[in-house]
Each structure stands twice: as C-alpha cells, then as structure tokens.
Amino acid sequence: MLVTVLSGAGMSAESGVPTFRDVETGLWATTDPYEISSSDGWRRHPERVWAWYLWRHYMMKAVQPNDGHRAVAAWQDYADVQVVTQNVDDLHERAGSTQVHHLHGSLFHFRCDRCQSTYEGPMPEMPEPVETVEPPVCACGGLVRPDVVWFGEQLPAVAWDRSVAAVVASDVAIVVGTSAVVYPAASLPELAIQSGIPVIEVNPEPTPLSGSVTLSLRETAATALPELLQRLPALLG
The missing domain is CATH 3.40.50.1220 (TPP-binding domain)
Structure with missing residues (x-):
C-alpha cells in the first residue's frame, strides 16, 4: 500500500x-512580510533577510x-x-x-543566489535573534541564501x-x-x-x-x- x-x-x-505570523514580533514586528520572504526583499536588504532565516534555522534545533x-x-x-x-x-x-x-524548500539547505551551487560552509552562531547578519559569500562572489521558496518564485x-x-x-x-x-x-x-x-x-x-x-x-x-x-x-x- x-x-x-x-x-x-x-x-x-x-x-x-511558530507560524509565519507568530514570528512577526520583536525585531520584526513592524516589518512587511514581503520584505523578508521575497527575492525583492533579499536584493534590497540581504542582511535582514539572512538574519531572520538564520534565527529560524537555529530556533528549530530546540523543537522536537x-x-x-x-x-x-x-x-x-x-x-x-x-x-x-x-x-x-x-x-x-x-x-x-x-x-x-x-x-x-528547507531551512537546512543553502545555495548561492548567483551560481545556484549548494553551500555547505560554516554558519555563524545565533543564540539570540538580531536584526541584521551579513550572509556568507560564495566562491563565485554571490551571496548565500536559504534554499526556500519566496513569494513569486x-x-x-x-x-x-x-x-x-x-x-x-x-x-x-x-x-x-x-x-x-x-x-x-x-x-x-x-x-x-x-x-x-x-x-x-x-x-x-x-x-x-x-x-x-x-x-x-x-x-x-x-x-x-x-x-x-x-x-x-x-x-x-
């Protein structure tokens, strides 16, 4: 069967x-959801988008x-x-x-936004949420992004x-x-x-x-x- x-x-x-709405609190209480879950938002503020997803990535370790x-x-x-x-x-x-x-997609997979290659390099620790974190840089010069599906993708x-x-x-x-x-x-x-x-x-x-x-x-x-x-x-x- x-x-x-x-x-x-x-x-x-x-x-x-937390659902998407649940985590629109604290540092992101006044943030437009589109800004942290779209390719447009990523292009404008990759450090903010990366910080949000990195926090969720580490937050999941405490969830069973x-x-x-x-x-x-x-x-x-x-x-x-x-x-x-x-x-x-x-x-x-x-x-x-x-x-x-x-x-x-998955919070536990990452890829370059330019060459699309999978990223398996080191990840910065994030014990507490912060507003901005600079994303890693791929060997090709592109920025490493979470391999999740954003609005419009x-x-x-x-x-x-x-x-x-x-x-x-x-x-x-x-x-x-x-x-x-x-x-x-x-x-x-x-x-x-x-x-x-x-x-x-x-x-x-x-x-x-x-x-x-x-x-x-x-x-x-x-x-x-x-x-x-x-x-x-x-x-x-």
Whole structure:
C-alpha cells in the first residue's frame, strides 16, 4: 500500500514551531512580510533577510517532532509512505521518515543566489535573534541564501514532480494541518480526488477541501495519526 501524506503548517505548529505570523514580533514586528520572504526583499536588504532565516534555522534545533511526525515515520514498517510537505523544517526527517519532498524548500539547505551551487560552509552562531547578519559569500562572489521558496518564485521542479507522482500513485492520501488555500500545493489533494483516490483530511478546523474529501477528521495530527493506519480499513470500508 502506498500512503501519501501531505502536511502543512498545522502539523509543525503542534511541535511549537511558530507560524509565519507568530514570528512577526520583536525585531520584526513592524516589518512587511514581503520584505523578508521575497527575492525583492533579499536584493534590497540581504542582511535582514539572512538574519531572520538564520534565527529560524537555529530556533528549530530546540523543537522536537510530535506524535504525528513519529506516527508517519512508524507507518513505514507497514506501507510505502511518501511525505509531501509545505513546511521548511526537518521534523519529518528527524522523526524517521525517509521519503520527504519539500515543496517550499528547507531551512537546512543553502545555495548561492548567483551560481545556484549548494553551500555547505560554516554558519555563524545565533543564540539570540538580531536584526541584521551579513550572509556568507560564495566562491563565485554571490551571496548565500536559504534554499526556500519566496513569494513569486517557482516551486523546486524535482520536489514538485516527485510529489505529483506520489499522489497519483497512492492508494490513499492523507492531508494534515494544511489550510488548503496555498497553491500550487493545494492542487495536490484536488488531483487525488479527481483521480478517484481516497483522501482523508486531518485538521481541527474545516477547510475549503473538507466538503470534497472522503473523510474529515476534526482532530490534530498528534491525536489522529498514531492510530490512523490501523483504522484505515474501517474508515474507508
């Protein structure tokens, strides 16, 4: 059985990961979100954008996977499990999931903004958030940026193609903690529905997807996922 899990911000929020709005406090309380999450903002103030993402990079070290992440990883003992996530953290990997496709990139990967080569050099320590930090410089002279998808940028082609392939090949798709309004990621569960694949939504709140799925569970990921795989035959009966 192939199970495809599509996870969003709500899943990481259960581990205490602040959402984008949550971290618009302190030093960034008056900052336009576009300025720290767009290529335009990067060109104007790379030292501010780098400081914000570097803080989030180090902040994640204090966050642990929750029972939902661990459950998805444990499913690998019984099924072929592929994870398609909109989250830029590494909680799925740290829980043990081995097939994870990051649609919006990762806080733990870096690349040059000029030659696009992967950066694996030293990173400055950041025990406390600061307003500006000069980004590292690549050997080609370009600036090193986080390998995440900013406003207006295309999703990574390889991750997108693998995600689509996982969805259309799956026996069941499980959509967890996503608002189902951010496209093109939101088109993936729609693709599963159009393909006749059972879709289970796990979300405490209704979403635009709720009326179209096979089943909506009004629970959190940490509550629903540990027993969901065993419940699938009865739920989909």
